[in-house]
Amino acid sequence: MNAEKIPDIIIGRLPIYMRALQRMSEKGIQTTSSQELGERVGISAAQIRKDISQFGEFGKQGTGYHIPFLLDKLRSILKVDRVWDVALVGAGDMGHALARYQGFRDRGFQIVMVFDNDAQKVGEKVGDFIVQDMSSLAETIRKAGVKMAMLTVPAVAAQDVADELVKAGVKAILNYAPISLNVPPDVKVQHIDPASHLQRMTYYL
């Protein structure tokens, strides 16, 4: 075990391994090898062994990895052996889709509140939630101790909302707005921007 400093690039691969392992587990598969897992996710077996061995010896020589055991370990490493509360800001189409998505729970997350600044949307039901006004955002989030947020507001509003979230104590933001957010170094941001992903592929067409 080498707890010193794990490169972020390795952390980024762990969810991919987890995703595949979870699917194998659902299919009733109990055991896999770095070889097999690698073929599924498109990563070399050596890479996978090296990544996993950063955190301990979770495999068995000769037999491979016991999937439920490895999943437990990965969940614990990524701290998703619990369920994280997440605030959703922006009740547009994307907000609706995320609020209604059933796939978060099994992977360690649940949306617990939804905000929007549009008076027409406030009070409306989105998924299982009543949309709250943005004016109550900071206080509500702080009181609930929520540390993660998903941001699905228009680009022009995104930075302001991000600033609010940071003030409210949020430490991780999943940003759907097509704009790079500026946040303090102790706050993590991940971007989801379908147009950027598409543009990345057209280069090769």
Place this chain on the structure above:
Amino acid sequence: MNAEKIPDIIIGRLPIYMRALQRMSEKGIQTTSSQELGERVGISAAQIRKDISQFGEFGKQGTGYHIPFLLDKLRSILKVDRVWDVALVGAGDMGHALARYQGFRDRGFQIVMVFDNDAQKVGEKVGDFIVQDMSSLAETIRKAGVKMAMLTVPAVAAQDVADELVKAGVKAILNYAPISLNVPPDVKVQHIDPASHLQRMTYYL
């Protein structure tokens, strides 16, 4: 200009630069520097200069970059100086959100057809489109010469649909299903999986 072999990681940063430049341009800003752009997107000035200079000399010493000019060049490099037709497969919540999203057009993409295999959804209107049955997918896509697709079907169906898309001649897939797709090497895949992004951040919380 060094057209030999540009690393994929550089290609992946170009859309981020474009996104920021497009926003600056909308605000009426005509000129920027690697320094300023770097602060906006959180990437070092040296890195930006190096990335851009892979493709030519688009800046002026002493003055920086003319934003409309640089944008044109980047659009041309990423081949989004045209509008790409995109097929959307999966008319669930996420499919609806994407079909109605207005932000693709300005960045080089337009959805032109929507498919689902649910008889209840076929014929329904999603955004400006009538949902078509999956059985017509391969033929319709091939006839229209569509090369890109967005995949918002459940994980269990994703690989089968991807196989269909590949058969139909699609060369780039934006996959929203939480599963790693296996496709031939000449087909590009990008994954969008919010739970993975969230898991990547919880490690640091």
Place this chain on the structure above:
DNA sequence: TTGTTATGGTAAAGTTAATTAACACTTTAC
């Protein structure tokens, strides 16, 4: 039991890729 095969963990070496730093040169402002 014994040999064989499959497999993970580790380490070393080599290779490639990515990032950062440094600097010469150009342009603009004054």
Place this chain on the structure above:
DNA sequence: GTAAAGTGTTAATTAACTTTACCATAACAA
């Protein structure tokens, strides 16, 4: 004419990946 700003480029440095090799263990077949 001089200082400041800023690029493009090269060099230096660091990081990531790949390859290879080897050992220890486990499962299984003879």
